[in-house]
Amino acid sequence: MQLAPRAAVIAVLVAAAVLAVAGPARAQVLQLDTSHSVFYESPTKTHMFVYSPTADITASPWTWIDIHAGWEADVVSGASVATKAGSVYGQSHTPDVVTTASVHDFRNVGRGEIEIKGNTGTSLLAGYSYGTENDYRSNSLHVSARTDAFQHNTQFQLAYARNFDEVCDRVQDTTNLNQPTTWQPLENSQGCFTSTAGRTTHDISVDTYEASWAQSWTPVMETQLTYSAQLVDGFQSDPYRGVIIGEGIKAQEHVPNDRAREAVTGRLAYYLRSLKGALRLMVRGYHDTWAIDSGAVELEAEKSLGENVRIMARGRLYRQGGAVFWSDDYTGGAPPLGPRGAYWTGDRELSPFWSFLGGLRIVWTIIPEHKRLLGFIQSFKLAGSGSVEDFSYDQFTLAGIPISNAWEYLATVSLNLGF
Numbered sequence: 001m002q003l004a005p006r007a008a009v010i011a012v013l014v015a016a017a018v019l020a021v022a023g024p025a026r027a028q029v030l031q032l033d034t035s036h037s038v039f040y041e042s043p044t045k046t047h048m049f050v051y052s053p054t055a056d057i058t059a060s061p062w063t064w065i066d067i068h069a070g071w072e073a074d075v076v077s078g079a080s081v082a083t084k085a086g087s088v089y090g091q092s093h094t095p096d097v098v099t100t101a102s103v104h105d106f107r108n109v110g111r112g113e114i115e116i117k118g119n120t121g122t123s124l125l126a127g128y129s130y131g132t133e134n135d136y137r138s139n140s141l142h143v144s145a146r147t148d149a150f151q152h153n154t155q156f157q158l159a160y161a162r163n164f165d166e167v168c169d170r171v172q173d174t175t176n177l178n179q180p181t182t183w184q185p186l187e188n189s190q191g192c193f194t195s196t197a198g199r200t201t202h203d204i205s206v207d208t209y210e211a212s213w214a215q216s217w218t219p220v221m222e223t224q225l226t227y228s229a230q231l232v233d234g235f236q237s238d239p240y241r242g243v244i245i246g247e248g249i250k251a252q253e254h255v256p257n258d259r260a261r262e263a264v265t266g267r268l269a270y271y272l273r274s275l276k277g278a279l280r281l282m283v284r285g286y287h288d289t290w291a292i293d294s295g296a297v298e299l300e301a302e303k304s305l306g307e308n309v310r311i312m313a314r315g316r317l318y319r320q321g322g323a324v325f326w327s328d329d330y331t332g333g334a335p336p337l338g339p340r341g342a343y344w345t346g347d348r349e350l351s352p353f354w355s356f357l358g359g360l361r362i363v364w365t366i367i368p369e370h371k372r373l374l375g376f377i378q379s380f381k382l383a384g385s386g387s388v389e390d391f392s393y394d395q396f397t398l399a400g401i402p403i404s405n406a407w408e409y410l411a412t413v414s415l416n417l418g419f
Contacts, residue, residue, distance in 0.1 A: 029060040029378075035414035043391075043406040045100055045398055048078035068113040068127070076105040081398065082185065084346025085244040086329020088337060090399030098398040101240065105189075107133045121148025121155070134189035135168040135239070142208075155214040163206035168192035169239045171200050180342070183252040186239040204234030220271040225264070232259040243346045245330040245339075255325070255343050255350075261288040276304040286320075292350070294320030298357075309364050314387075316357040323350040328395045336395060348403065352394040359387030359410075379418035386411045 032055075039050040056070035082101035089097065113127030123146045131138035142161035148154065169186055176182040191199045212226040237253040245251050263286040271278045282298040298316035305311060322336075325343035328351070332338055366373065366380040373380055391406035 030419040031058040031060075032056070032417045032419075033058075033414065035412055037410060037412040039408070039410050041406075041408045044401060044403045045098065046079050046081060048076070048080070048103070050077075051075040064117050066113075066115040066117065068111075068115070070111045072109045072111075074105070074107040076103060076107070078103045080240070081346060082240060083242045083244065083250055085399040086327070086331065086333070086337065087397045087400035088329040088333040089244050089331045090397070090401070093399065095399050095401060097244065098401075105134050107131065107136075109138075121152055122146065135186075135192045137166045137193065139164040153216040155212075157210075157212045157214075159208075159210040161206075161208040163204070163208075165204040165206065165234070166193075166201045167204060167235055167239065169200055169202055169235065171198050180254040181245060181249065181251050183254070184250075185242040185252045202235030204232065204236070206233075207231045220273060222269045224267040226267075228263050228265070230261040232261070233257060237345075238347065241346050243330065243344045245344050247331065251344070253345050253347070255323075255345050256290065259289055261286070263287075278302040282316075290350070291324035292321060294318065308366055309362065312361040312363075314357075314359050314361075316355075318355045318357070320353060322352040322395070326350050326352075326395075328397055348393060348396045351396040353396070354392045354394075355389055357387055357389040359385060361385035376419060377417055379416070381416040383414045383416075384412070 034056070035052075035054045037050075037052040039048070039052070041048050052072065052074050054070065054072040056068065059067045061067075079100045080103050081098065083097070083099040085093070085097045109129055109131040111127060111129035113125055115123055115125040117123045125142075125144045125146075127142050129138070129140045129142075131140075140161060140163045142159065144157060144159035146155065146157040149156065168189060170184065172183045190196075193199075193201065208228070208230045210226065210228040212224060214222065214224040216222045234257055236257065236259060237255050239252065241253040242250045243253055263284060265282065265284040267283075268281045269278060270280075278301075280300040280302070282296070282300075284296040286292070286294040286296075296316060296318045298314060300312055300314035302310060302312045323345065325340040326345060327337055327340045329337045330339050330344045361383065362385070363381060363383040367378070372378055387410045389408040389410075391403070391408070393403050393406065396403055
């Protein structure tokens with residue numbers, strides 16, 4: 001199996017060609033980045049393990065251009081909820097009405113970017129990425145523009161991205177195409193994106209907009225304000241997930257095809273020179289047309305240990321409400337239970353919940369002043385981080401059984417080399 005998709009291959013070839021044209025007389029700068037992350041969770045009745053490697057290369061044959069190429073992957077293994085039932089239904093049925101299914105997937109994404117830089121802090125960037133999964137295909141184009149102002153103390157940036165995605169699904173009974181209550185979940189990904197009978201695809205288009213303003217107020221204080229918006233049009237249900245919506249009636253998850261999201265994020269960084277450290281605060285508010293409102297507050301503290309080592313600790317509190325069509329049980333019960341119009345979901349991330357995250361990160365950096373490491377390395381940075389996040393669900397149950405042990409663990413090690 002070829003792991004590097006076409007976008008990464010093309011970008012690497014372009015970078016190599018530019019470097020060849022540049023010749024030995026020009027300054028040549030090359031940067032290599034790689035990271036490896038491990039994610040694990042094991043809440044009630046389910047578990048998930050994900051290994052995510054990445055590799056990136058940046059070539060700067062001239063001071064005014066950077067060429068980026070990258071690859072990333074997710075190796076997924078675990079079990080997820082295949083049939084979701086709620087608390088009322090669980091009172092009259094055995095717990096095995098909730099079923100799970102094994103999950104095995106291999107996601108690949110290749111990407112390439114070109115950035116043109118001006119002498120005054122202005123830059124233009126354009127890029128493309130292509131992603132594959134067993135049941136998903138993604139093509140993404142993105143562009144951004146950045147400029148500095150007021151003696152480089154102010155920075156403005158605009159960005160736009162467009163996704164052309166496809167998701168696999170089963171072919172539903174043609175006599176019931178207008179009756180979602182009769183649609184059945186996708187059994188597995190076999191035959192996806194082929195001419196196999198019983199398989200079809202749905203289009204998903206995503207437009208993402210972002211504008212940001214960064215400001216350096218004093219030598220020790222900086223702020224950033226970012227507004228982002230996203231328009232999603234297409235099939236957004238989990239094709240594998242079934243939801244009990246009536247006595248003995250299981251239907252494929254069914255959510256609206258249209259969704260508009262927006263978020264405002266504010267950041268503040270204050271540098272503590274006497275302590276060789278910094279404090280950073282992030283506040284974020286979110287709203288979408290599915291009536292989900294959320295807020296997050298994150299605080300990070302950084303401390304330098306000598307000339308080459310930095311350590312950071314952070315904590316984040318997150319709270320969100322549920323979607324307007326969210327219900328733990330669509331078969332009945334007093335509000336907030338019961339049917340929610342034409343839609344139903346078994347996604348706990350669309351339910352109201354709290355979460356708290358704590359994490360640590362340590363970075364070791366070496367930049368030689370007079371000679372290169374091993375004769376050819378200009379800079380070296382090794383970083384390791386880990387975080388633990390705890391989730392508390394207000395309403396979500398599996399046939400009346402609350403979700404317990406809802407902890408997520410993430411560990412990452414990364415290496416950056418400059419040549």
